[in-house]
Amino acid sequence: MPSHIALNPPKNECRQCWLHAYDSDEQHRSLGPREDCPACVDHMLNGHGDMIVT
Ligand SMILES: [Zn+2]
Ligand SMILES: [Zn+2]
Structure with a gap:
């Protein structure tokens, strides 16, 4: 289970x-x-699409 921080990125992230x-071990x-x-x-090569927090 990802941590609260991992599931709540701040704006522009x-x-x-x-x-x-923030949940690297699990996700990878x-x-x-x-x-x-x-x-x-x-994401590194092609950008983050619409996954940026607004
Ligand atoms: Zn990854
Ligand atoms: Zn990304």
Whole structure:
């Protein structure tokens, strides 16, 4: 279960990136130790779409 902070990003933060940063162990559990998270990489390369908190 993600923490309260992980589920409540402040304004102008990306919900997904925030969650992955603050609940990293859980969100990235299926990844190998040297494996990049596809969701994080996608946001890094393509932007955050409509997931920014307004
Ligand atoms: Zn993002
Ligand atoms: Zn991630």
